[in-house]
Amino acid sequence: MQSVIRIILQRLALGLLTLFVVSIVIFVAVNSLPGDFAQALLGQGATPEAVAAIRTSLGLDQPMVTRYLGWLAGALHGDLGSSFAQANFTTFTGTTSGAKTVAQQIAPRFANTMFLAGVTAAIAVPIAVTLGLLAALYRNSVFDRAVNILTLSSISSPEFFVAYILILFLAVLNPILPSLSNIYEGMAFSDRLDKTLLPALTLTLVVTAHMMRMTRAAIINLLASPYIEMARLKGVSPLRVIVRHALPNALAPIINVVALNLAYLITGVVVVEVVFVYPGIGQLFVDSVKIRDIPVVQACCLIFASAYILLNLTADILSILSNPRLRHPK
Amino acid sequence: MTALVEIKGLMIEGRSDETWSPIIKGVNLTLNKGEVLGLIGESGAGKSTLGLAAMGFCRDGVRISGGSVMFDGIDLLNASAAVKRSLLGKRIAYVAQSAAASFNPAHKIIDQHTEAPVQHGVMSRADSIKDGIELYRRLRLPNPDEIGFRYPHQVSGGQLQRAMTAMAMSCRPDLIIFDEPTTALDVTTQIEVLAAIRDIVAQFDTAAIYITHDLAVVAQMADRIKVLLKGDEVEEADTRTMLSAPKQDYTKSLWAVRSFERPTKPAVPAGAVPVVSVRGVTAAYGKAVVLHDVSFDIHAGRTVAVVGESGSGKSTTARCITGLLPPKSGTIAFDGVTLPADYRKRTKDQLRQAQMIYQMADTALNPRLRIGDIIGRPVQFYSGLTGAKRRERVDELLDQIELDPRQYFNRLPSELSGGQKQRIGIARALAAEPKFIICDEVTSALDQLVAEGILRLLARLQDTLNLSYMFITHDLATVKAIADEVVVMKDGHVVEQGPKAEMFSPPHHPYTDLLLSSVPEMDPDWLTNLLSERGLDNIGDAAVDKM
Structure with missing residues (x-):
């Protein structure tokens, strides 16, 4: 058990290091975007003095290293800074006091994104793993081929296309679900779920193929192993061979692909959010990039990076734990 | 019924x-x-x-x-x-x-x-x-x-x-x-x-x-x-x-098959410099010490068989000699000259002198290369021959391992049988024109008839090229067939060493005795007799643990 704890601590330290490196990359990348907030806010006709004033008030005139260290120090304390867009510029020399902080702005959006990802995962992961197991059990049968064709077609179609098809069938022709996901704070859980279901279904169709095919491949990969042959020679039923003998040994690759897809659900769903007007973090991110609202962009990137690192870390740790050799050393 | x-x-x-x-x-x-x-x-x-x-x-x-x-x-x-x-x-x-x-x-x-x-x-x-x-x-x-x-x-x-x-x-x-x-x-x-x-x-x-x-x-x-x-x-x-x-x-x-046995060679003249001399080698993987003070010599034209159970340190000894695993202490000398412990610090000529043949010929040959290239590459690397001369040398090597060059030059490893693959492994080692070859369980994956063919080939090559072999094996029949001297290893220690004739006649070290008496014989009553000799409670683990 001690070796497992050591491995986990190592991975954790590596994750933190990665996050630090990523924070530098984010900062440099975001700050090298062409144009700046002051210019974007004031438009073409702005006087250089006005632009400079805003830049000074936002600290944009400081050297990059100073700004980075300030940002990092703030982020470490949980302070992601204040949104430029929400700042009060009634007087160009005014302060930014009273402005909405980035954290306040992101928090509800992030919660919405997590809700959508959670609902999608709750639907997609069980379906994908079950379909993968069944496809492995009935490999090369009509069922296997049908499942493969269906999931591959859905992953190959653009997300907005899948979304509009679902809207057409489930909201327009058969008005079962709402086509707009206008959720707000204080909504009842059931209402929220109802409004989230259509985007969640769209995303389910997008992510299922990857997980299902990995499950199938990981299981089939093991079917030639001697211990699977042994199980069959003990007269164990085919389903039990797959579920009890193959699945526990195929967990590591399955966990990893699930984690990858969950990360995608948190960071890559802008298109679906736009189609369903879902107030998630993806839309906020895109809007902020448009107006060069640097603190928000940086915070979003940092959240995305953390999500990736955290999920991969979790997958790593679960894969390690799924290996009995590490759980029970000699 | x-x-x-x-x-x-x-x-x-x-x-x-x-x-x-x-x-x-x-x-x-x-x-x-x-x-x-x-x-x-x-x-x-x-x-x-x-x-x-x-x-x-x-x-x-x-x-x-x-x-x-x-x-x-x-x-x-x-x-x-x-x-x-x-x-x-x-x-x-x-x-x-x-x-x-x-x-x-x-x-x-x-x-x-x-x-x-x-x-x-x-x-x-x-x-x-x-x-x-x-x-x-x-x-x-x-x-x-x-x-x-x-x-x-x-x-x-x-x-x-x-x-x-x-x-x-x-x-x-x-x-x-x-x-x-x-x-x-x-x-x-x-x-x-x-x-x-x-x-x-x-x-x-x-x-x-x-x-x-x-x-x-x-x-x-x-x-x-x-x-x-x-x-x-x-x-x-x-x-x-x-x-x-x-x-x-x-x-x-x-x-x-089990009748193949090489004649005993005359004793090594006193004062002869051994081709390979392993002196007091102690080696470890991380903190786990797996070799303790191992010493033995291999003389020109001789075969030293290193025997022992899995985990006894046979292959680790080979890794120390080749420089893949630098020992913690002790030295490896070649013709009287001490070699750098790490293979990366050895000269090309020092590397050329010692070659290896592996147990699994299957995995030791690049499946994508044709036989002519598998053997041709070390020929070119060590002797600088190219073109027609390289081809000539490869043909010569194929002749030496008794495979027809015209037939095999352009084949892939997958088109060969297990015994033929092992022959290619031998030819590849010979391509460097070494003095000394480490054979790591080279026959244990082969059938007895095929294995005997390989042993006979190795014996013939030794006689014609004056090669020295270190023969790692757990099979005592192989030892009997090909060895001049035997080193018995257990848990990283050398427990006994000496000329083959001495090792196969009593008195033995108790562990050597256990190894020797454990080799099944063709007599159908052998197991019954052996068990009653040892006493039923005394078999296997128990017997080994007592030493």
Whole structure:
């Protein structure tokens, strides 16, 4: 058990290091975007003095290293800074006091994104793993081929296309679900779920193929192993061979692909959010990039990076734990 | 009495590249209740395929194309999958070659043991656990009450093999197929497993088909022996008749393999500088010290056999000599000159002098390169020959290993047999024109006839090129055949060393004695006599631990 704890601590330290490196990359990348907030806010006709004033008030005139260290120090304390867009510029020399902080702005959006990802995962992961197991059990049968064709077609179609098809069938022709996901704070859980279901279904169709095919491949990969042959020679039923003998040994690759897809659900769903007007973090991110609202962009990137690192870390740790050799050393 | 298993005119085909070719060509087999039939032959003879077919089972890419398999009046070839499943595990059980690979790594041993009885409704889980512990006790496993609750990787190979025999016994089947159950084990471990299997089969009056390529092993286990060659039956007779009076030439040739032995060479002149001198080498992987103060010399034109069980440090010694694992202390000298410990610091010429041949020729040859390139690359690297000259040298090397250059130059490794691949491995080592070659278990993956061919080739090359060999092996028959001197290793220590004649005649170090006496002999009473000599409680682990 001690070796497992050591491995986990190592991975954790590596994750933190990665996050630090990523924070530098984010900062440099975001700050090298062409144009700046002051210019974007004031438009073409702005006087250089006005632009400079805003830049000074936002600290944009400081050297990059100073700004980075300030940002990092703030982020470490949980302070992601204040949104430029929400700042009060009634007087160009005014302060930014009273402005909405980035954290306040992101928090509800992030919660919405997590809700959508959670609902999608709750639907997609069980379906994908079950379909993968069944496809492995009935490999090369009509069922296997049908499942493969269906999931591959859905992953190959653009997300907005899948979304509009679902809207057409489930909201327009058969008005079962709402086509707009206008959720707000204080909504009842059931209402929220109802409004989230259509985007969640769209995303389910997008992510299922990857997980299902990995499950199938990981299981089939093991079917030639001697211990699977042994199980069959003990007269164990085919389903039990797959579920009890193959699945526990195929967990590591399955966990990893699930984690990858969950990360995608948190960071890559802008298109679906736009189609369903879902107030998630993806839309906020895109809007902020448009107006060069640097603190928000940086915070979003940092959240995305953390999500990736955290999920991969979790997958790593679960894969390690799924290996009995590490759980029970000699 | 009706036979338990009756196989008639069985034909089995295997698929390769979309065509089906025969593996078993019309074999008949009869097995009575409580009888043990030994099935022997080289690899590719179809032994395992036949054994599995006796269970009504075919691996992927294999199909039964004719004949019949009757088990206790049930036609296994026409039975439904459900009927076959109800027999498998319950009335017919299987013990595989590698227990380490055949136990599911994700579950405890006892959970795998109870699976068949519970699934077939023979026993409750609690009863099956109790029964399993009793079986472990009968099979003389250490800590029988506790061992089943470990995971497979926590138990040694020999113990796992016995646990698998217990698992096969869990439903008290009428028939067990043993598929080379001791091939992967050390000789000292093999004895315990053989004894355990033989006793338990006799106790429960279970019929068995015992598949092996080792004649001496089958002589201990079987009532009758059937010899297979390339899917055909050669002959069948009861064990004693078969051993004393084999009828067919092929069987006789199998029996004769163990007769190859090199003449004793004159003693090395005093004061001669050894080609390789290992002095006080201690080596470790991380903190685990695996070699303790190992010293021995290898003289020009001589073969030193390094013997010992797996884990005794034989291959680690080879890694130290080649510089792959720099030792913690001690030196390696070549022709009297001490070599840098790390191979990266050795000169090209120092590297050229020592070459290696590996156990698994399969994995040691690049599958994408043609034979001409596999041998041509070291030729070019070490001697700088290119073009026609390189080709000439490769042809010469192929001639030396007795493969026709015109036929083999452009082949891929996958188009060669196991013995031929090993020959290519030898040619590749020779390409560097070395003085010294390390042979790491080079014959242990080969059939006896093929192995003998390799040994004869190595002996001839030694005589013509004055090569020195370090021959790593756990097989004492090989040692007898080819060694001039023997180094016996155990747990990273050299326990005894000396000329072969001395090593094979008493008095021995007790460990050498254990190794020597554990090598199965063709006498069918050998195991019985040995066990009574050692005393039943004194076998295997116990005997080793006392040293």
